[in-house]
Amino acid sequence: MKSIKLGDFDxxxxxxxxxxxxINIGVILGAVVSSFILIGIAISSYGVSPxxxxxxxxxxxxxxxxxxxxxVRMIPLLLVGLAVYIPLRAGLYNVAxxxxxxxxxxxxxxxxxxTPSFGRLSxxxxxxxxxxxxxxxxxxxxxxxxxxxxxxxxxxxxxSFMFVRLNNYAVxxxxxxxGTLTGEALPANAVSPTIGGGIHIGLxxxxxGFVLSYFLFRRTAFGYEIDMFGDNPTAAVRSGIxxxxxxxxxxxxxxxxxxxxxxxxxxxxxxxLLPDFSPGYGFxxxxxxxxxxxxxxxxxxxxxxxxxxxIWGSRIELLLPVPTAVIAVFEATVxxxxxxxxxxxxxxxxxxxxxSAEEKEVSSV
Amino acid sequence: MRSKKQExxxxxxxxxxxxxxxxANDSIDLKVEPGELHALLGENGAGKSTLMKVLSGxxxxxxxxxxxxxxxxxxxxxNTAEELGIAMVYQHFMLVDKLTVLENIALSVDQPTSFExxxxxKIADTFSLDPIxxxxxxxxxxxxxxxxxxxxxxxxxxxxxxxxxxxxVGQQQKVEILKALYKDSRILVLDEPTAVLxxxxxxxxxxxxxxxxxxxxxxxxxxxxxxxxxxxADRTTVxxxxxxxDSVDPTQATExxxxxxMVGKEVILDVDREEVGANTDESVMMxxxxxxxxxxxxxxxxxxxxxxxxxxxxxxxxxxxNGQSQLAECLAxxxxxxxxxxxxxxxxxxxxxxxxxxxxxxxxxxEDRNKFGSVPEQDIVQNSILGHQSRFTNGLKIDWxxxxxxxxxxxxxxxxRTPGIHTKAADLSGGNLQKLICGRELDNDPKLLIANQPTRxxxxxxxxxxxxxxxxxxxxxxxxxxxSEDLDEIFQMSDRILVMHDGEIVYESPADECDRNTVGRxxxxxxxxxxxxxxxxxV
Numbered sequence: 001m002k003s004i005k006l007g008d009f010d011x012x013x014x015x016x017x018x019x020x021x022x023i024n025i026g027v028i029l030g031a032v033v034s035s036f037i038l039i040g041i042a043i044s045s046y047g048v049s050p051x052x053x054x055x056x057x058x059x060x061x062x063x064x065x066x067x068x069x070x071x072v073r074m075i076p077l078l079l080v081g082l083a084v085y086i087p088l089r090a091g092l093y094n095v096a097x098x099x100x101x102x103x104x105x106x107x108x109x110x111x112x113x114x115t116p117s118f119g120r121l122s123x124x125x126x127x128x129x130x131x132x133x134x135x136x137x138x139x140x141x142x143x144x145x146x147x148x149x150x151x152x153x154x155x156x157x158x159x160s161f162m163f164v165r166l167n168n169y170a171v172x173x174x175x176x177x178x179g180t181l182t183g184e185a186l187p188a189n190a191v192s193p194t195i196g197g198g199i200h201i202g203l204x205x206x207x208x209g210f211v212l213s214y215f216l217f218r219r220t221a222f223g224y225e226i227d228m229f230g231d232n233p234t235a236a237v238r239s240g241i242x243x244x245x246x247x248x249x250x251x252x253x254x255x256x257x258x259x260x261x262x263x264x265x266x267x268x269x270x271x272x273l274l275p276d277f278s279p280g281y282g283f284x285x286x287x288x289x290x291x292x293x294x295x296x297x298x299x300x301x302x303x304x305x306x307x308x309x310x311i312w313g314s315r316i317e318l319l320l321p322v323p324t325a326v327i328a329v330f331e332a333t334v335x336x337x338x339x340x341x342x343x344x345x346x347x348x349x350x351x352x353x354x355x356s357a358e359e360k361e362v363s364s365v
Numbered sequence: 366m367r368s369k370k371q372e373x374x375x376x377x378x379x380x381x382x383x384x385x386x387x388x389a390n391d392s393i394d395l396k397v398e399p400g401e402l403h404a405l406l407g408e409n410g411a412g413k414s415t416l417m418k419v420l421s422g423x424x425x426x427x428x429x430x431x432x433x434x435x436x437x438x439x440x441x442x443x444n445t446a447e448e449l450g451i452a453m454v455y456q457h458f459m460l461v462d463k464l465t466v467l468e469n470i471a472l473s474v475d476q477p478t479s480f481e482x483x484x485x486x487k488i489a490d491t492f493s494l495d496p497i498x499x500x501x502x503x504x505x506x507x508x509x510x511x512x513x514x515x516x517x518x519x520x521x522x523x524x525x526x527x528x529x530x531x532x533x534v535g536q537q538q539k540v541e542i543l544k545a546l547y548k549d550s551r552i553l554v555l556d557e558p559t560a561v562l563x564x565x566x567x568x569x570x571x572x573x574x575x576x577x578x579x580x581x582x583x584x585x586x587x588x589x590x591x592x593x594x595x596x597x598a599d600r601t602t603v604x605x606x607x608x609x610x611d612s613v614d615p616t617q618a619t620e621x622x623x624x625x626x627m628v629g630k631e632v633i634l635d636v637d638r639e640e641v642g643a644n645t646d647e648s649v650m651m652x653x654x655x656x657x658x659x660x661x662x663x664x665x666x667x668x669x670x671x672x673x674x675x676x677x678x679x680x681x682x683x684x685x686x687n688g689q690s691q692l693a694e695c696l697a698x699x700x701x702x703x704x705x706x707x708x709x710x711x712x713x714x715x716x717x718x719x720x721x722x723x724x725x726x727x728x729x730x731x732e733d734r735n736k737f738g739s740v741p742e743q744d745i746v747q748n749s750i751l752g753h754q755s756r757f758t759n760g761l762k763i764d765w766x767x768x769x770x771x772x773x774x775x776x777x778x779x780x781x782r783t784p785g786i787h788t789k790a791a792d793l794s795g796g797n798l799q800k801l802i803c804g805r806e807l808d809n810d811p812k813l814l815i816a817n818q819p820t821r822x823x824x825x826x827x828x829x830x831x832x833x834x835x836x837x838x839x840x841x842x843x844x845x846x847x848x849s850e851d852l853d854e855i856f857q858m859s860d861r862i863l864v865m866h867d868g869e870i871v872y873e874s875p876a877d878e879c880d881r882n883t884v885g886r887x888x889x890x891x892x893x894x895x896x897x898x899x900x901x902x903x904v
Binding site: 218219224237238 | 697699718719720722723724729731736737738739740741742743747750751752754755757758761762763765
């Protein structure tokens with residue numbers, strides 16, 4: 001309980017005694033709506049009617065091409081979102097989703113290019129190679145944290161910057177003939193078949209990843225140990241739960257998921273390695289995992305939300321004089337509003353006017 | 366002489382407080398006169414703390430009225446309670462470690478004080494800020510004088526310039542009381558004040574309370590310890606299951622009377638520790654020259670040699686902080702050894718992991734149930750298999766249906782009182798959580814049980830149950846290490862008594878061949894002089 005004096009008023013903040021399910025959903029909706037309103041203001045500063053911008057987004061998302069675009073965006077976001085979410089349940093922050101994506105993408109492109117004579121096996125090898133690359137990369141912050149207690153937020157953040165550059169370098173190595181700015185196109189055998197306007201094999205992988213993550217926490221001992229460690233590491237370790245196994249294990253899963261996300265972008269969406277092919281997915285994934293908290297369905301919901309915002313942003317950039325940077329703004333404000341909102345619902349603020357000592361007017365906010 | 370007209374310092378009338386699924390307080394009446402030491406007695410979860418939280422404005426009552434000196438008041442927030450002269454001293458002190466006593470008190474009464482800091486002084490000199498600064502620390506000299514007067518009036522040895530971290534628990538408690546006195550509180554609530562104190566410190570506290578009473582301050586004092594109530598309280602109100610059972614003059618009651626009121630049945634405080642035909646020569650665990658460091662890197666255990674036999678309770682007595690917890694951790698495979706060996710059933714085991722210790726049947730009931738023994742944010746189901754999850758795991762898969770059935774069974778067998786198995790561990794009362802942890806550790810057929818303060822902060826009913834559970838394991842030929850600061854417990858339960866002082870075993874004797882006096886002296890470290898004092902290395 002805190003009390004802040006503001007002139008005649010007393011702001012009294014106290015923890016709520018009971019939690020409500022509906023309040024949590026309310027917080028998310030509130031954060032989303034307020035963020036839409038806030039970027040509406042930003043959009044109108046470009047001389048564009050925000051209503052028009054919203055309409056454009058919703059009608060596009062409901063159109064067939066928009067819908068498949070939404071699914072295509074959801075694939076990497078869901079996989080990387082889970083790659084952050086799983087370590088987060090153990091209380092660990094993986095900000096290296098981007099590193100996993102790029103590492104996985106580079107590996108997949110290299111394997112795809114090197115194995116033109118392997119038939120369809122080439123696609124499978126590219127995907128698996130991407131997953132392994134992601135695991136190798138994320139093993140680094142995991143091992144550093146487990147054995148030397150080096151803060152995983154710092155190492156993963158730095159890794160994610162490193163791999164943006166590394167990817168750009170890899171593109172120059174794999175550049176096709178004629179000096180294009182992209183990597184060489186993969187042989188057809190390494191490229192995923194698509195359905196319904198660009199939906200590729202990544203969808204099946206993402207669904208599988210989601211289902212397996214669900215079972216990890218609902219049905220396995222390892223999931224149980226992750227949860228226990230996440231809520232009380234001391235008690236968990238004293239009960240024989242292996243700390244290093246949890247830390248390195250969750251990071252390896254994170255690496256696998258983000259690596260395969262990058263690989264599926266390369267073999268499914270682009271068909272080649274591109275510079276900057278991950279528009280901040282690694283960081284959006286952190287937002288997704290934070291909104292997810294301890295509920296995997298919320299991860300799915302947040303993935304949908306951010307995928308929508310991505311396609312909406314690219315749509316309005318295309319048709320209206322508004323930069324895509326509004327997406328970054330939206331992402332930031334959703335998280336801010338969400339965290340503030342969570343604080344507010346867990347605490348109750350009473351404003352009290354100090355008229356006299358005996359009679360106090362109390363109004364709840 | 367009490368006249369009926371005399372007004373009560375505090376009167377709580379018909380207080381009812383409901384939480385989802387429970388009535389924590391069911392029309393409770395509490396009357397405390399000025400200058401009275403009123404003991405609030407009850408099991409964990411009986412509703413004492415809720416009642417005091419209502420009084421201090423943390424909870425607001427659903428029904429009922431509160432009168433302070435005869436006037437009805439509406440306590441809607443802790444600040445209001447403070448303005449009304451109600452002071453709480455919690456078990457966990459509300460003090461800032463890095464500040465001095467004076468600064469802490471100044472902080473709580475909204476009075477700035479001079480924070481003596483050479484750098485700031487220099488800045489103040491250079492920029493001639495003194496006029497401004499002297500304006501800022503207006504209260505400091507007066508505050509200091511007043512506090513010194515108060516401290517000397519009540520004969521409290523408190524140095525206002527000591528930092529909180531330099532003080533021991535007893536002194537910190539005095540600072541809290543001094544704070545309350547300075548605020549001129551007329552009602553002082555002490556939440557289990559002696560739980561953290563040594564017997565000597567407790568004695569000092571009661572002397573201090575006696576002096577405070579003389580000035581007409583009403584004192585409400587929450588406790589489990591029956592002998593304290595009988596020795597010191599003027600009146601006691603016994604609460605059970607959220608209801609007042611009775612309010613009596615404790616001098617007219619015996620411990621057994623009070624205990625019965627508290628738990629609703631006759632409590633056998635003398636444990637029936639029959640001799641068992643256990644083969645007490647067969648060792649379960651043995652340590653050889655065991656040494657270990659504490660978390661700060663200082664040597665906490667020095668050359669410990671102990672043996673625990675099957676069907677035997679080895680009681681380890683000692684003042685807290687003399688290495689008992691580190692010993693428990695070493696024996697349970699949690700703490701790394703600095704030197705020495707541990708043999709479990711004649712096999713060296715000290716290099717193995719905690720998990721392997723567990724799988725060998727070495728169970729630990731830790732001293733802190735919230736920090737070490739459970740995951741408070743998770744429910745009973747999750748907590749009931751912590752450390753033993755492999756029992757319910759088939760391959761990778763954990764069988765939650767089986768776990769839930771097991772939790773139901775555990776809750777029933779070990780009498781964990783809860784609305785359901787999906788209640789969070791954090792929402793269980795201390796005694797019930799402790800029973801859950803004991804159940805979990807005992808239900809997995811341990812060969813060695815290490816119980817570190819198993820009954821600390823637990824109500825009489827649960828104490829008895831837990832002691833019976835431990836004795837049952839003794840009958841089943843389990844080797845048991847019982848670490849306790851409660852000498853009664855040590856003497857009632859143990860077959861062999863060891864005393865720890867300063868990281869060493871300074872005394873060992875069969876329980877029926879030693880007396881409390883001797884043990885007490887060794888605990889205080891008085892008679893260790895036969896062995897030459899260890900020379901501390903020069904730094």
